[in-house]
Amino acid sequence: MAQKDDGHPCGISIFFKDARLALKMDDLGVEIAKIALPAALALTADPIASLVDTAFIGQIGAIELAAVGVSIAVFNQVSRIAIFPLVSITTSFVAEEDAVSDSSHENLEMHEQTEDKKLLQHTNTKPESLDSESLVTSNQKKRIPSASSALIIGSVLGFLQAAFLIAGAKPVLGFMGIKSDSPMLQPAQQYLKLRSLGAPAVLLSLAMQGVFRGFKDTKTPLYATVAGDVTNIILDPIFMFVFGLGVSGAAIAHVMSQYLISIILFWRLIEKIELVPPTSKHLQFGRFLKNGFLLLMRVMAVTFCVTLAASMAARQGSTTMAAFQVCLQVWLATSLLADGLAVAGQAILASAFAKMDYEKVTATASRVLQLGLVLGVALAVFLGVGLQFGAKLFTKDVGVLHLISIGIPFVAATQPINALAFVFDGVNFGASDFAYAAYSMVLVAVISILLLFIASSHGFVGLWIALTVYMSLRAFAGFWRIGTRTGPWCFLKVTS
Structure with missing residues (x-):
């Protein structure tokens, strides 16, 4: 509902609202930091672990490095298709249900306090006798139906992913450019099949992370x-x-390591919420499937772009693929720092939208976008300098190092764009704007895929030019939605 509120910025001005406060640790700044910092560290932990794998494997040889690079790309992209929609939806749904639950709980407490005062006046009951009742109530587990739904769906998807990758490892790798006579095939198959055994744990743990994010708890994950x-x-x-x-x-x-993560998260989650819903109707599978299908379209478009780029690099040989793998892993690992801000924005915005607190919506959106730009610039400087010296940690192959040096300017320069693209995702998801997120990404993917086919003829550089344009279009799509004040952002229009 559009409301008149002089505090609401109009369109593009939301990006500059209170910009001087971007780094201020006020109440909003502290709330964002408490969610974003642990989330960013958790999000980057797995890519960093993959980088460690890459560094160790690079000591074996360039062929093994390239082979594992393809396998990691396949596993990660299939995992994103399976779990990204579920995690994003779970975070928003849990945040909304938790906000409504808290509001209902506050109203119930106020009512109970009023009734208790009346009872005390008539019976002279001691206040101490009421404290134990209050303590029992506060210790009750929360009942969040979306959490139960997420765990069931995540478990099923995990087993399906494992079966698909183990049974179809060879044809999938063939699609990625590793033919039956390639020396990369055997190590790539070995790595992919074994790592796929961990898919159930990966998807279940990510589903649980979505639940914790909805509670604005990113420390546990x-x-x-x-x-x-x-x-x-x-x-x-x-x-x-x-x-x-x-x-x-x-x-x-x-x-x-993935099974250890899932065991820890499950143990902590059962202490916090009631996992068994009263009836199957409370699981709301229809709501999950409807919005999940929209985000599945989106993540498939994202996945196809990145996977196609990796496939084209593999077709150019093991040297090109090895260099592309190193650059891509660094590119994604550092960009995911911005996803911490996206998680914070999504959780806070979902809660604020549920309470119709539009002033907090605009303040939060402005703050996370401004912080995203600051983070992107800082990452660009860090990578532009650091990768010049750090590339040798991944390989000693002269040819691979030469191509990595060519990719460094692209990896560094795109960080501000990447950061804004990731943060815009969180903002749109926090507004439950899943339809726009899906359709706009499909359009971006179509343009980017066409560009990839054209640019691939220019080799390694062409691939990185295409990926730069791809991320720029993603950021622009997010910018357009808020800037035009459409969809859930129509409240930014000042009405009479």
Whole structure:
């Protein structure tokens, strides 16, 4: 509902609203930081673990590095197709249900306090006798139906993903450009099949992370993820070099770490909420499927763009693929720092929209976008300098290092664009604007895919030019929705 409110900025001005306060640690700044910082660390932990895998495998040889690069790209992209819609929807739904639950709980407490005062006046009951009743109520677990739905769907999708990748490893890798006579095929198959055994744990843990994000609790997922990834880093050299398992050892270490993460998260979650709903109707599978299908369209478009780029790099040879893998992993790992802001924006906005607190909606959207731009610029400077010296950590191959040096300017310069694109995603999801997020991304993907086919003829540089345009279009799509004050942002229009 559009409301007149002089505090609401009009269209494009939301990006500049209170810009001088962007870095101020006021109430909103503290709330964003408490959610965004742990979320960013948790989100980057898995790509960092993959980077550690890449660094260890790079010591074996360029062929193994390229092979595992393709397998990681396949596993990550299939996981995104399976779980990204579920995580995004879960975060918004849980935040909305939690906000409504808190409001109802506050109203109930006020009513009970009024009744208790009346009772005291008539019976002279001691206040101490009421405290124990209040304590029992506050210790009751929350009943959030969306959480139960997310865990059921996540478990099913995890087993389906594992079955699909194990059974179809060879044809999938063939689609990625690794033919039956390629020296990359055997190590790529070994890694992909073994790592796929961890798919149920990966999808279940990500579903639970979506639940915790909805509660604005990103510390618990951080602790669990760090515990799992530290385990992965410790086990990597043991399985790979001590036991002599090579790329298979890296995959086994990663699978064990993922099951540890899911066990920790499940243990913490059952202490917080009631996982068994009163009836099957409370699971709201229809609501999940409707919005999930929209985001599935979106994530498939995103996935196809990145996977196509990796496939085209693989077709140019193991040297090009190895360099592309290193640049892509760094590009994604650092960009995911901005996704921490996106998570904070989504959780706070979903809660604010549920309460129709439009002043907080505009303030939050402005703040996370401004922080995203600041973060992007800082990452650009850091990577522009750091990668010049850090590339040798991943490989000693001269040809691969040369191509990495060519990719560094693209990886660094696109960070501000990437940061805004990620934050816009969180803003749109927080507004439950899933339809626009899906349709706009499909349009962006169509343009980007056509450009990839054209630019691939220019080799390694052409691929990175196409990816730069792709991320720029993603950021523009988010900018357009708020700037035109349409959809859930129509309240920005000042009406008489």
